[in-house]
Amino acid sequence: MANNTPDLNDRSLQLLKTLVERYISDGQPVGSRLLSKDSTLNLSPATIRNVMADLEDLGLVHSPHTSAGRIPTSSGYRLFVDSLLTVKPLDHQELSRLHQNLSTKDNDNQMIGVASRLLAEITQMAGIVTIPKRELTCLRHIEFLPLSHQRVLVIFVTNEQEVHNKVIYSEKNLSASELQQAGAYLNSIYCGQSLDAVRSAVLKDLQEDQVRMNQAMLDAIKMAQLAFESNDNKDDYVLTGETNLMGFSELSSRNHLKQIFDAFTQKQDIIHLLDQSMKADGVQIFIGEESGYQVFEQCSLVTSSYSVNNEVVGVLGVIGPTRMAYEKIIPFVDVTAKLLGAALNPKTTTP
Amino acid sequence: MANNTPDLNDRSLQLLKTLVERYISDGQPVGSRLLSKDSTLNLSPATIRNVMADLEDLGLVHSPHTSAGRIPTSSGYRLFVDSLLTVKPLDHQELSRLHQNLSTKDNDNQMIGVASRLLAEITQMAGIVTIPKRELTCLRHIEFLPLSHQRVLVIFVTNEQEVHNKVIYSEKNLSASELQQAGAYLNSIYCGQSLDAVRSAVLKDLQEDQVRMNQAMLDAIKMAQLAFESNDNKDDYVLTGETNLMGFSELSSRNHLKQIFDAFTQKQDIIHLLDQSMKADGVQIFIGEESGYQVFEQCSLVTSSYSVNNEVVGVLGVIGPTRMAYEKIIPFVDVTAKLLGAALNPKTTTP
DNA sequence: AATTAGCACTCCATTAAGTAGAGTGCTAGT
DNA sequence: ACTAGCACTCTACTTAATGGAGTGCTAATT
Secondary structure (H helix, E strand, C coil), rough: CCCCCCCHHHHHHHHHHHHHHHHHHHHCCHHHHHHHHCCCCCHHHHHHHHHHHHHHHCEEEEEEEEEECCCEEEHHHHHHHHHHCCEEEEEHHHHHHEEEECCCCCHHHHHHHHHHHHHHHHHCCCCEEEEECCHEEEEEEEEEECCCCEEEEEEEEECCEEEEEEECCCCCCCCCHHHHHHHHHHHHCCCCCEHHHHHHHHHHHHHHHHHHHHHHHHHHHHHHHHHHHCCCCCCCEEECCCHHHHHCCCCHHHHHHHHHHHHHHHHHHHHHHHHHHHHHCCCEEEEHHHCHHHHHHCEEEEEEEEEEECEEEEEEEEEEECCHHHHHHHHHHHHHHHHHHHHHCCCCCCC | CCCCCCCCHHHHCCCCHHHHHHHHHHCCCCCCHHHHHHHCCCCCHHHHHHHHHHHHCCEEEECCCCCCCCCHHHHHHHHHHHHHCCCCCCHHHHHHHHHHHHHCCCCCHHHHHHHHHHHHHHHCCCEEECCCCCCCEEEEEEEECCCCEEEEEEEEEEECCCCEEEEEEEECCCHHHHHHHHHHHHHHHHCCEEEEHHHHHHHHHHHHHHHCHHHHHHHHHHHHHHHHHCCCCCCEEEEEEEHHHHHHHHHHCCCHHCCCHHHHHHHHHHHHHHHHHHHHEEEEEEEEHHHHHHHHEEEEEEEEEEEEEEEEEEEEEEEEEECHHHHHHHHHHHHHHCCCCHHHHCCCCCC
């Protein structure tokens, strides 16, 4: 639609803005008298009531009952964050805390945890950070160990110090020393490449170069294929501060809270939601029912993808009630994403 | 004290038993009239009131207010589970479900998860299983990889397929091939032994046999010491079904629930509690404040240690409100512990 | 001496009614 | 176009009334 804000003049927008700000800070429906005093425009409550009626017709605010003030609807919040919001610069203390905690180039996995905790603690809501995508990681070492019955334990190390392991079923019954040789061979040819590079190289080698290889090499490469084939996208995230959500009266009904927590343990819905932010660059916001999940009708999700080497590798954000301090949360999530991206060890450089 | 049940004749005990049973099933304070009808002894409500007054003096029951019935105190529950309880045999369906899910000799870690989920689902409370103690595990393979600045990544495999990793700081700057040799050497002498055996062997070797070893061997053993030294008892557990606890009205107050969930993420208190059960054999029960933690004042914890090869390696159990169906939960936890112990792969056998 | 019936009493839970406050919508006046 | 004023609505809170459940005590019964 070309113009979805038909009769919205500056004044109405200004009023909507103060209304939302007021509601966010107080949590109480905002009445016309209060709004009249709060706004810089000198208007009488009566006039404001007229404006409110218009805003209500447009579905931007709504009244819980006849004699209560107005509260923003999801569309109201949406308009607010899209066009009215004046973002607050980050608190100095918080900023330095972020810098301090997200600068030490430590273990990547620890870093993810730290980021999640920071998000949760500073916002006093739930913090979430996805594990960085593995495709962009660099293979450092691979090794096979025999288990019983042709099962083989694959261990491989990526980046600085991330260890992955997986059980595969090999075609042949290979001895420990044969497996060791296979590992050594694979290390010699694939080490230092990114995982997806390895994957495609393996495929290519299998298709084209079989003639040039001896049997042992072939076995090794077949095993490599097995090891890396399943797009083992064990999508996962680190969630902290869930319990902070118990403090919000808007997510009150016991049952509702249970549903939210169940969604956290199910993971799939959350993952799906986060995946959407993966595509976009910068901060993205889901307000209330916008998420598409009934469980999160009363929640908002502020996310940002984070990148390493200009390549989006994951998403991070906070989950809280729709009534949250967007003007602070948005820049905060933004900065955290950037700092985390910078703090994570670059992946595709060969040592 | 020699006799802590002074005026407790059979009749009082019988009444206490029916009272507790009734309260467990109904969740309502039990009055004298109801108790009179419920018990097999044919007594009038008035008589029962007298008995109740006695039980109250002994601190076994208590009345929430003047005109309510009685509910058991923690001591009441304690006496009940210790001497009055008639355990129910396990439901057939549940039993077969347990057998089915805990028989496949799969990955140990998966098994732990399955056990935890079973505990939670069948009891409709929270299920908890500690990760088996590592001391009793058998070293299968060890390997070192160089990182930057004398940091070394240690990877070691225990049992069938459990991979552990850890970063240590070596004294010397060793090359990749030196590290590889060290790994090979350690594998040759320690492989197949249990971890604590390795630990003590390392210590002994360092103290006594230095003369007989060359420098490379010494380096290797020093690294082994670093790798295994910290009694890296990363005590941990798998907790599932926490959200089930949200259903219980007795754990109502929002704040209270938050504290419980926080305790779950803190982990340390829980670990400490579980550790106590580690010492005892068989089922152990903490009722209400007996746990010693204020958070769990309204909760009971039914646990049992589980053993592999007659050696206690972990603890499992359920957490729920004090008002739980002990007569079913106790045998259920017991059986689950035994089945899990049996299902876990025996550790100390060398392949 | 143990048990029981009876009765006064206490406390809770629920309903009903009343009141004050906040805020609206509408209309008429500026 | 804005505002003052007024009737109206709805909530939140208080108070009172009622019924029910259960107790503790006392006196009667076995």
